[in-house]
Amino acid sequence: MIRExxxxxxxxEVFELIKSALQEDQAFNDPTTNALIDPSLEVSGRLVxxxxxxxxxxxxxxxxxxxxxxxxxxDRVIDDGAEVTNGxxxxxxxxSASSILRGERTGxxxxxxxxxxxxxxNKYVKLVQDLKTTIVDTRKTVPGHRYLDKYSVVxxxxxxxxxxxxxxxxxxxxxxxxxxxxxLDNKQAVLQAVERSSHTINVEIEVETIEEVETAxxxxxxxxxxxxxxxxxxxxxxxxxxxxxxVEASGGINLSTxxxxxxxxxxxISVGSLTHSVQGLDISLDILKE
Numbered sequence: 001m002i003r004e005x006x007x008x009x010x011x012x013e014v015f016e017l018i019k020s021a022l023q024e025d026q027a028f029n030d031p032t033t034n035a036l037i038d039p040s041l042e043v044s045g046r047l048v049x050x051x052x053x054x055x056x057x058x059x060x061x062x063x064x065x066x067x068x069x070x071x072x073x074x075d076r077v078i079d080d081g082a083e084v085t086n087g088x089x090x091x092x093x094x095x096s097a098s099s100i101l102r103g104e105r106t107g108x109x110x111x112x113x114x115x116x117x118x119x120x121x122n123k124y125v126k127l128v129q130d131l132k133t134t135i136v137d138t139r140k141t142v143p144g145h146r147y148l149d150k151y152s153v154v155x156x157x158x159x160x161x162x163x164x165x166x167x168x169x170x171x172x173x174x175x176x177x178x179x180x181x182x183x184l185d186n187k188q189a190v191l192q193a194v195e196r197s198s199h200t201i202n203v204e205i206e207v208e209t210i211e212e213v214e215t216a217x218x219x220x221x222x223x224x225x226x227x228x229x230x231x232x233x234x235x236x237x238x239x240x241x242x243x244x245x246x247v248e249a250s251g252g253i254n255l256s257t258x259x260x261x262x263x264x265x266x267x268x269i270s271v272g273s274l275t276h277s278v279q280g281l282d283i284s285l286d287i288l289k290e
Contacts (some may be wrong), residue, residue: 029101047091049084056155057114064107064165069099081155112280114152122154133262140276149275171205190219234264
């Protein structure tokens with residue numbers, strides 16, 4: 001078997017999240033395991049997919065157990081981003097039964113959620129794969145899990161929007177409401193953002209009408225987000241923009257509408273539900289009876 005720990009491949013923020021999750025579950029204070037399991041007992045087992053999907057989170061799963069016991073040996077059968085079927089083995093492992101039982105739920109919580117995000121993302125990606133549109137995520141992530149959530153979107157074939165507020169300027173409706181109180185309109189908002197920002201940062205603005213698209217173009221926005229527009233309005237906006245800015249569609253887009261939105265010619269489609277409404281992939285940890 002290949003000995004894998006995984007810790008070295010993860011950002012420190014993720015390792016701190018793993019530590020916090022294990023503490024939350026009191027993995028070092030498990031009276032059930034303490035009462036029943038001899039600490040010297042070793043077992044073999046495997047991580048198995050119980051439904052079709054895309055796997056994400058193998059490193060995090062391994063690192064969860066490494067925090068408890070770096071003597072557990074893992075043999076990964078597949079890598080993140082792989083498509084699995086019901087009954088397919090993801091990882092084989094061998095080590096302390098006590099440590100495996102303590103970390104089981106936490107490890108599964110990570111990989112099930114991450115694989116659920118990757119699987120859902122892949123459904124959207126496949127629906128538009130023959131078009132130029134890219135599926136992207138949003139910042140609607142579980143607090144503390146952003147790296148994992150956004151990593152999983154990439155494993156599903158999607159791309160990341162802003163990772164955090166510092167990644168770019170995005171002028172949204174509430175910004176515009178506040179600026180209007182100061183006497184600034186949409187055009188002035190974009191002009192001010194362009195003037196005051198670094199040349200390395202793109203300026204994006206959220207618009208709802210064709211008139212606002214025209215204003216954004218005149219002001220020099222590099223990315224224009226079409227928010228909750230109908231298909232005809234999106235098509236008209238794409239024609240008007242005509243490659244002068246990147247076009248993003250957003251707002252209530254789902255699996256039944258994403259294809260039609262992509263066919264308007266938008267460059268990006270952002271989907272908040274990839275991360276805020278995820279259903280975990282069914283994965284089980286099975287200790288072999290031997």
